[in-house]
Amino acid sequence: DAGITQSPRHKVTETGTPVTLRCHQTENHRYMYWYRQDPGHGLRLIHYSYGVKDTDKGEVSDGYSVSRSKTEDFLLTLESATSSQTSVYFCAISEGQGGTEAFFGQGTRLTVV
Amino acid sequence: GNSVTQMEGPVTLSEEAFLTINCTYTATGYPSLFWYVQYPGEGLQLLLKATKADDKGSNKGFEATYRKETTSFHLEKGSVQVSDSAVYFCALSHLQGAQKLVFGQGTRLTINP
Numbered sequence: 709d710a711g712i713t714q715s716p717r718h719k720v721t722e723t724g725t726p727v728t729l730r731c732h733q734t735e736n737h738r739y740m741y742w743y744r745q746d747p748g749h750g751l752r753l754i755h756y757s758y759g760v761k762d763t764d765k766g767e768v769s770d771g772y773s774v775s776r777s778k779t780e781d782f783l784l785t786l787e788s789a790t791s792s793q794t795s796v797y798f799c800a801i802s803e804g805q806g807g808t809e810a811f812f813g814q815g816t817r818l819t820v821v
Numbered sequence: 822g823n824s825v826t827q828m829e830g831p832v833t834l835s836e837e838a839f840l841t842i843n844c845t846y847t848a849t850g851y852p853s854l855f856w857y858v859q860y861p862g863e864g865l866q867l868l869l870k871a872t873k874a875d876d877k878g879s880n881k882g883f884e885a886t887y888r889k890e891t892t893s894f895h896l897e898k899g900s901v902q903v904s905d906s907a908v909y910f911c912a913l914s915h916l917q918g919a920q921k922l923v924f925g926q927g928t929r930l931t932i933n934p
Contacts, residue, residue: 712864739919750825750910750924751865758919766921798864802920810920812857812864 711735714799714813721820727786729816731799733779739802740782741766741810742774744795751798757782789820823848827911827925834901835933842896842928844885844911852913854878854887854894855922859908868896868909903932 711734721727731740739758743751743766753766755774763774771793773785786793799813828843846852853872857865869878874889883898894911911925 741920741922743922748926750827750912750926751922752924753921756919756921764919767923800865800920800922804920808920809867809870810922812866814862814864 712799712801712811712813714797714816716816717814718817719819721789721818723790723820724788727789727818729784729797729799729818731782731784731813733782733801735801735803735811736779737801737803737811738779739804740776741800741802742772742782742784743798743800744768745798745815746795754784754797786818789818791820794818794820823852823913823915823923825911825913825923825925827909827928830927831929831931833931833933836903837900838932840896840898840901840905840930842909842911842930844894844896844925846892846894846911846913848892848913848915848923850915851889852915854885855912855914856883856885856894856896857910857912857924859910859927861907865910901930901932903934906930906932 713732741756742754752768757763757776797816800810802810824847855870856868858868869880871878871887877886912922
């Protein structure tokens with residue numbers, strides 16, 4: 709299994725509070741991604757990174773920010789959580805560009821009440 | 822824009838039945854196509870892929886052929902097992918740039934003994 713660790717695995721938070729999810733990899737892959745999984749939508753890309761301090765927006769980036777200060781860590785922050793951000797969040801990594809395999813973490817279940 | 826459409830689930834079959842899960846896509850250029858599988862409580866893992874027209878991806882008895890003329894990548898297996906019960910996602914990405922996957926909504930498959 710690819711070395712990807714997401715933390716926390718489960719979190720319940722209140723509306724309006726900030727939340728940070730962490731993704732840590734031991735594979736030294738260049739690319740890292742954050743997706744959210746919702747029923748009827750599959751997975752949708754939130755943000756991705758193509759190197760240290762190099763990030764870009766995905767399809768559903770509103771309300772989220774990311775940071776990557778080290779190759780191995782990619783943080784996803786919800787500045788002020790809303791109920792619509794209740795979801796399962798997956799981190800993924802890939803070594804190369806499109807067409808190569810992406811490896812996924814086990815997910816973080818976030819509930820905003 | 823790019824999009825992927827999968828057949829609606831859930832799908833329930835008996836062991837040793839033939840499986841088809843339909844997937845069609847809309848994309849500019851020539852994307853790479855993937856099937857990912859998600860077992861209960863886990864992240865996604867790559868099942869198979871195809872990177873150009875007429876390529877056939879195969880793994881664990883599953884097959885899918887990249888059909889450019891019909892923009893399809895249907896997943897098939899001749900004889901399913903209880904252990905194949907999972908959620909299956911069709912996805913695409915482009916060869917250039919990051920592995921930004923666009924997913925279908927997922928199809929939940931249950932195999933009864």
